[in-house]
Amino acid sequence: MSTEKAAEVDQTIRARRTEKVLADEALPPVSARGVIDELVAVAGWAPFHKPAARVHLQDGGLTSIVPWRFHLLDADGCRALRQALLARGDKSKVPRMLGAASALVQATWLPNPPRGEIDGLFEATVDNMEIVAAAGAAVQNLLLAATARGIRNYWASGGALRDPDAFGWMGIPEREILLGSLFFFPADTGDAEVSGGSHRDRRGAPAEWSRWVDLRLPAPGS
Numbered sequence: 725m726s727t728e729k730a731a732e733v734d735q736t737i738r739a740r741r742t743e744k745v746l747a748d749e750a751l752p753p754v755s756a757r758g759v760i761d762e763l764v765a766v767a768g769w770a771p772f773h774k775p776a777a778r779v780h781l782q783d784g785g786l787t788s789i790v791p792w793r794f795h796l797l798d799a800d801g802c803r804a805l806r807q808a809l810l811a812r813g814d815k816s817k818v819p820r821m822l823g824a825a826s827a828l829v830q831a832t833w834l835p836n837p838p839r840g841e842i843d844g845l846f847e848a849t850v851d852n853m854e855i856v857a858a859a860g861a862a863v864q865n866l867l868l869a870a871t872a873r874g875i876r877n878y879w880a881s882g883g884a885l886r887d888p889d890a891f892g893w894m895g896i897p898e899r900e901i902l903l904g905s906l907f908f909f910p911a912d913t914g915d916a917e918v919s920g921g922s923h924r925d926r927r928g929a930p931a932e933w934s935r936w937v938d939l940r941l942p943a944p945g946s
């Protein structure tokens with residue numbers, strides 16, 4: 725890769741930032757289907773260690789061995805989902821963001837079926853950790869591809885979008901676990917409020933979260 729290309733990649737990574745667009749009144753839906761398909765196609769080049777458990781390949785019509793799934797909702801869908809959440813009395817930021825979004829991607833990861841009784845959402849195994857990691861890499865790819873195209877984006881935990889109702893409305897199989905609700909916003913959102921990530925400038929310098937290792941090996945023969 726040339727130095728200029730590397731600089732462009734670096735610039736895209738640095739430019740990615742959380743942008744939450746909050747509209748009190750729904751904005752006219754702006755279709756982003758074509759570009760979202762482009763982002764998804766490139767995001768799929770994330771690394772993954774092992775094929776997803778077979779049970780997931782028979783669920784919901786998606787048959788790839790990759791251990792993540794992306795469920796895509798266009799701008800019209802975002803407005804309809806907003807209405808459904810408002811009708812349920814949802815007063816969170818989610819309906820306000822659905823009122824501005826040009827697309828929502830529900831990114832899920834595919835846990836291995838537990839081998840016995842579990843306490844919690846999934847079994848705490850290295851395999852499951854690696855599945856989450858691979859799905860996270862795919863999500864980051866998606867956000868970087870959006871950033872490179874000037875599309876504002878936001879990775880949210882999801883709030884009500886994590887509920888079984890929301891999964892049902894979107895046809896997401898129950899055994900998938902939401903890794904993030906990814907919002908994409910159009911360039912022009914009028915006077916809608918825009919807010920950033922609260923930890924954006926708190927990450928510190930690389931020396932605060934990385935170190936070169938000084939090996940402390942056992943003495944030969946010990």
Ligand SMILES: Cc1cc2nc3c(=O)[nH]c(=O)nc-3n(C[C@H](O)[C@H](O)[C@H](O)COP(=O)(O)O)c2cc1C
Pocket residue numbers: 740741742743879880881882903904920921922923924925
């Ligand atoms: C897995 C994950 C979940 C997140 N969920 C939320 C969320 O629910 N609400 C929120 O305000 N920000 C959420 N964020 C965004 C972070 O707040 C944001 O990434 C952080 O403040 C750093 O800002 P930056 O993305 O602009 O670098 C989430 C980020 C990740 C990776």
